[in-house]
Amino acid sequence: MDTRNIQYFMAVYEHLHFTRAAEALGISQPTLSQQIRILEAEFGIPLFDRIGKKVVATEAGRLLRQYGMKMIQAELDVKNAIKELASAQRGTVRLAVLPSDLDFQLVPLFVQFNAKYPDIQLQAISTIYVQEEVLNYKVDMGIGLAGPPDPRLVQIPLRSEPYHLFVRADSELARRDSITLQELQQHALVMYPQGFLGRDLVDKVCKQEGFELTTVMETSSANSLLQLVSAGIGATIQPDSLLRQKNEYPAITSIPIKGATPVRQLQLMYYADRFISGSQQQLTKWLIDFFK
Structure with a gap:
């Protein structure tokens, strides 16, 4: 065979x-x-x-x-x-990343990777099914929401991120120091569709508190959500790090959510028995340092 x-x-x-x-x-x-x-x-x-x-x-x-x-x-x-032994600095590294993190956080790190390893191709794949992509050998490593321990994987905690409310800076809500999820039942919201990890995390906390949030518009793109907020269509509930590069969306303000707050736990994961190249080891270290 x-x-x-x-x-x-x-x-x-x-x-x-x-x-x-x-x-x-x-x-x-x-x-x-x-x-x-x-x-x-x-x-x-x-x-x-x-x-x-x-x-x-x-x-x-x-x-x-x-x-x-x-x-x-x-x-x-x-x-x-x-x-790698023969050529030292060639090959491909495949990384699965949640869509919002790929769009808003990691591009500077990819530039740094290319500067150090110009002959290595980095494939950054946007997906909400990070762990499945790793387990099916579709990627070498992934950054996704933390799950139960899996003996097949190396799972490295990265950080916890509370969700905030993003609103247009000139809106009435923007004057608030904080807000509860319950209060958002009275406000227009733009969110990911149900089935997306971030949306499901928010819905789970709301359900535990005994209510549901409704939306005026839904889209699968984080960029689109922030554009809708900038246009005044509604507010959105997203990880507070989403506006790390704030200059891109100066018209948006982030408001902490008090009381019951959605929190996402990020982790880096890869197969425990996989060959890890030198460039992958370096990228792993940079990712851990970046998120911590």
Whole structure:
């Protein structure tokens, strides 16, 4: 068994269709079917059930996917380690980041990274599914909301951030020193849609207090939310660090929320058994220093 056959298997598992998997791999469908039969003969058990035109993974197939991903990643880690040894300063670092942090906080750090490692490609991916991207080997590391301990991961706490109310600087609310979530039931709000981490965190605290907030407009972009606040459409509830670069939004004021306050706990995470290149180690240190 080699990783090429595992990659063939993974393609079929992803598409659950031999023809589409073969097209994605750039090989013929008979060749792909033959390679899967070789794997099944080696294991002595079917990896897929073929019911007419429908393909369904068996229990053995689900197990092979779980361990096959680790085999493919292990091969990639070996290649990266040897490549780094040979070339010292080349390669790619993949980082998953929550959208608002990517838009408003980390660009200066990326500039610093490029200055030190000009030949290394940094791929910063905006996603709300940071941990899933790390666990599926889609990225090398991620910055997301802290979750329960996972033995597969190294999880490094970064910082806790309370949420504030962002309002237009010339609005009546801007004269307040603080405000409660309950008071916001009487004010127009612009927020992320439900299902977004930040929105769900706010809704959870409100639900615990026995009420719900309503919105006049929703958007999935942090930039759009702040533009709507600047235009006077409504206020928004966001992490206080979102306005770190305040010069970009001088028309917005941040008001602390008193009483029950949404707080997000950020963490840096990566696979415990992954190869960590020198550039990734440096980026990890910079990220920890930046957030702390």
